[in-house]
Amino acid sequence: MQFKDYYKVMGLSRDATQEDIKRAYRKLARQYHPDVSQEADAEERFKELGEAYEVLKDPEKRAAYDQLGSNWQTGQDFRPPPEWDQGFEFHGGGFTGADASQFSDFFESLFGRHYAGTQQRGAHFHASGDDAFAKILIDLKDAYEGANRTITIKRTYLDAHGHPELKDRKLNVHIPKGVRPGQHIRLAGQGDPGFGQGKPGDLYLEIAFNPHADYHVEGHDVFVTVPVTPWEAALGAVITATTPIGKFDIKVPAESASGRKLRLKGRGIPGKPPGDLYVVLNVVLPPANSESAKKAYKEMAEKFAFNPRKSAGV
Amino acid sequence: MTNKETRIISGELMDEHIGLTLAELCQLCQLSAEEVQQFIDIGVIEPLSTPSEGWRFESTCVRKVKCAVKLQRDLGVNRAGAALALELIEELHRLRNRLKRYES
Numbered sequence: 001m002q003f004k005d006y007y008k009v010m011g012l013s014r015d016a017t018q019e020d021i022k023r024a025y026r027k028l029a030r031q032y033h034p035d036v037s038q039e040a041d042a043e044e045r046f047k048e049l050g051e052a053y054e055v056l057k058d059p060e061k062r063a064a065y066d067q068l069g070s071n072w073q074t075g076q077d078f079r080p081p082p083e084w085d086q087g088f089e090f091h092g093g094g095f096t097g098a099d100a101s102q103f104s105d106f107f108e109s110l111f112g113r114h115y116a117g118t119q120q121r122g123a124h125f126h127a128s129g130d131d132a133f134a135k136i137l138i139d140l141k142d143a144y145e146g147a148n149r150t151i152t153i154k155r156t157y158l159d160a161h162g163h164p165e166l167k168d169r170k171l172n173v174h175i176p177k178g179v180r181p182g183q184h185i186r187l188a189g190q191g192d193p194g195f196g197q198g199k200p201g202d203l204y205l206e207i208a209f210n211p212h213a214d215y216h217v218e219g220h221d222v223f224v225t226v227p228v229t230p231w232e233a234a235l236g237a238v239i240t241a242t243t244p245i246g247k248f249d250i251k252v253p254a255e256s257a258s259g260r261k262l263r264l265k266g267r268g269i270p271g272k273p274p275g276d277l278y279v280v281l282n283v284v285l286p287p288a289n290s291e292s293a294k295k296a297y298k299e300m301a302e303k304f305a306f307n308p309r310k311s312a313g314v
Numbered sequence: 315m316t317n318k319e320t321r322i323i324s325g326e327l328m329d330e331h332i333g334l335t336l337a338e339l340c341q342l343c344q345l346s347a348e349e350v351q352q353f354i355d356i357g358v359i360e361p362l363s364t365p366s367e368g369w370r371f372e373s374t375c376v377r378k379v380k381c382a383v384k385l386q387r388d389l390g391v392n393r394a395g396a397a398l399a400l401e402l403i404e405e406l407h408r409l410r411n412r413l414k415r416y417e418s
Contacts, residue, residue: 029389035381035403038410050388131341148322174324182374184342185325204342205325206376216411225415272331 003078004106006052006065014066018059025053051103061111078106129192129201136185136205138175140215140222140244143207143269146177151205155192173205178271180220183207215244220275222268223261227284228252233260241279243267250279258283333362333370342376343383350379358382358397378404 007014010024031037032046039045055061072078134153142149155169171190179185184204191201209217214225226241236254240247243264250262261278268275288294328338340350353359359378361369378400385396 026390033385033388035384036399046388131344172322174322176324176327178330179327180373182372182377184328184373184376186328187323187325190323203325216415 001078001105001109003072004048004051004104005072006055009048009052010056012056016056018057021053021056025049025057047103051107054103055107055111065110079109127195127198129194129198131201132191132203134203134205135208136173136175137208137210138179139210140212140217142175143179143209143217144177144245147175149173149175153203171203175207178220178269178274179207180269180271180275181207181209181217214242217269220269220271221278222275223278223280225280225282226250227282228256230283230285233257233281233283243277243279245277248279252281256281256283329371329373333372334375336369336371339371339375339379343379345379345383352393353379353382353397356393356397358393358400 007016010016010021010028012020012024016024028049029046032039032042032049034043034046037046055065132153132155134151136149136151138147138149141147150170150172152168152170154166159165171187173185173187176185184206187203187205189200190203193200216223222244224241224243226239228237228239231237232239232252233256234254236256237252238249239252241250245267248264250264252262258281260281262281264277264279266274267277286293288297328334328342334342336347336350340347343350354361359371359375361371381403382393382396382400385391385399386393389396389399391399
């Protein structure tokens with residue numbers, strides 16, 4: 001198990017006041033909150049921060065942690081000294097409500113037993129299992145056609161001694177045709193196991209779509225970006241657009257600008273009613289990479305009295 | 315692997331046609347009706363205007379409420395602050411996605 005330097009995680013020195021700790025936490029929490037931050041490792045950092053704060057904000061836990069000494073380095077192999085917490089009493093002071101099951105082995109080895117196993121379960125105790133939640137990423141095609149997908153979820157099992165244990169669990173799930181982002185599929189009885197003769201909870205899968213360079217989905221409407229040439233956009237043309245449901249011949253009206261949306265009614269995500277499919281035009285300039293191409297651009301410059309910066313007064 | 319793990323499970327798609335009921339929304343957010351009501355009062359989520367009896371909610375409300383709850387819990391902001399942060403975060407995501415499409 002690796003030692004964790006909670007002061008370093010919070011960017012504080014060991015003599016920081018409780019006020020400093022609170023302030024540092026608030027600031028870093030805003031910075032690394034997974035819903036706010038763009039940084040790739042935000043979720044990891046935020047978890048680490050929550051764990052550090054859990055210990056340092058509580059004077060009892062902090063004092064116990066401090067007496068491990070300051071010679072330890074982050075990542076150093078660590079075993080808690082025997083009876084290390086002798087003379088300290090933990091009152092579980094102000095658990096933040098952070099998800100303690102996410103904390104590291106290091107935290108668990110120091111403070112874990114003060115939290116775990118507090119639930120006394122008699123031999124005849126029965127209770128329904130908790131509902132479980134997971135997010136599932138699917139392709140847009142799956143929403144159009146329906147699909148079977150294998151998903152892996154982390155799940156807590158109780159071992160023979162009643163200790164929770166995290167295991168991977170594979171499930172083959174049918175994705176019904178017509179699902180929209182944000183919808184949930186309820187898998188009855190696939191949540192956490194119940195205690196005693198209690199029923200297991202349900203598993204809820206939240207649908208999200210894999211990001212795609214050319215498609216995006218809003219509700220049940222689908223938007224597909226299709227590149228067009230300047231002359232197709234200017235003069236109008238019939239073009240073949242590649243969409244999630246195959247190729248379509250689409251009429252581009254004359255004098256279309258980049259970003260113009262052409263609606264194909266009822267061709268979005270299927271349902272009652274179905275969504276619409278929007279073809280979004282993206283005008284692409286041909287490269288001036290040959291003599292004849294340069295000549296064509298020069299001719300355009302001569303023939304158009306065109307100043308796109310006119311409104312800016314230049 | 316047991317037989318049970320390899321078969322294909324067909325679940326029940328929630329909010330297939332007319333939105334989630336308040337009970338379903340509470341279940342998905344793991345909150346009481348009173349707690350969900352407070353998010354409605356402050357405008358984090360809005361019921362759909364459907365003629366059907368009782369409230370109905372879009373599925374996307376679940377993510378909004380869960381995000382607001384997390385912001386309250388993790389950042390110590392109050393409900394109004396969480397609602398404001400949530401709106402700004404959503405706007406930010408919309409703009410980032412749009413920007414990505416223009417830059418690609």
